[in-house]
Amino acid sequence: MTLQTEIIKQLIDEQIVKFKEEGHFTFASGIHSPIYTDLRQTISYPKTRKDITKALVELVKAYYPETTVIAGVATAGIPQAALVADELNMPMVYVRSKPKDHGTKSQIEGVIREKDHVLLIDDLISTGGSVLKAAEAVKRAGYQVNGVLSIFSYGFPDAKQNFEDAGLTFQPVITYSDLLARYQERVGMPADKVASYQSWHEDPWHWAK
Template identity: 30%
Template sequence: MTNSETLAMFKSSGALLDGHFKLTSGRHSNSYFQCAKVLQYPEYLSAICGEIAAHFRDSGITTVISPAIGGIVVGTEVGRQLGVKTIFAERKEGTMMIRRGFSIDPSEQVLVVEDVITTGGSVVEVMEQVKAAGATVAGVASVVDRSNGKVKLADKQFSLLMMEVVSYAPEECPLCKEGLPIDAPGSRSNAQG
């Protein structure tokens, strides 16, 4: 699947938004990828996650983990297509943790799956949890890489849609300077990654 084919799915489902947004990373942008809107359609979910699963099929993955909330749907479907255990990490009092009775064994080969990577902060936090459990981070995958590959998180990293999308530190945001209202559609309103 090409970048243009993936982008067409986002556009046709209304998942590529224009405006003034506060990203999960805390940065501001005039574009927002609302993956939930494209992933709500089973044919898109299956196709997108199938591409990710195919990329890692021969990598010995035993577990897929995703950061909540955005990565859960894509991570679950990638795990289903790979036929492996699928879990997620979530924040408790601001700290990413593996909870809800989930656990990772040191022998596991773990694929970290996220919906959108801008700075990679949430993925790094999940990777730290995997490593703390003694397991191996075998790869990182995302539906969208807003850095166009500039954010390197793992030796084996794959993103279906790679684009450089402009983002700004809040104090440098021209949209803020214009006084445009801001929307924070992500899963964290005051976030770091």
């Protein structure tokens, strides 16, 4: 069993991933979805937490070896960024969704130096909106952003286009296609339900209609 497959198994067994048989969840972006991944829960499970950290570290080494600072995207990306930074013995910062309204009014908490290469970590990517805003904040402060890592990506075309427009790349540990295939194997589901989940993925903005 690969590390990725083991992580998916844990997400399913711990019900961190939920598929709705009827109805839908609603994302912050407004998308209606038959699936919800509450990845904030992963920090409560030591084995899952450690396996995800290991997988993210492997992605750093494979795709972004020039990284010198790990940045967590508030709030869900912060604990995972801390775990990865600790494993790699690197500095860590985090990026707020907006500047705080008191004190230094900082949006970035922690120390980044002029020549640093910053790698952002978030829990999941749907359209990429929140993490790309964080990346823009780092760039606006005058620093280099290498790219983005996430535990999970829905693999929407919107995200691909948004990252291309921003001139950034991203790498997830798990994609929606990976998750659906393993979920089908693990819990079983009828063919028409699999087809419905696949059709949602092809056009999530209009699926509920």
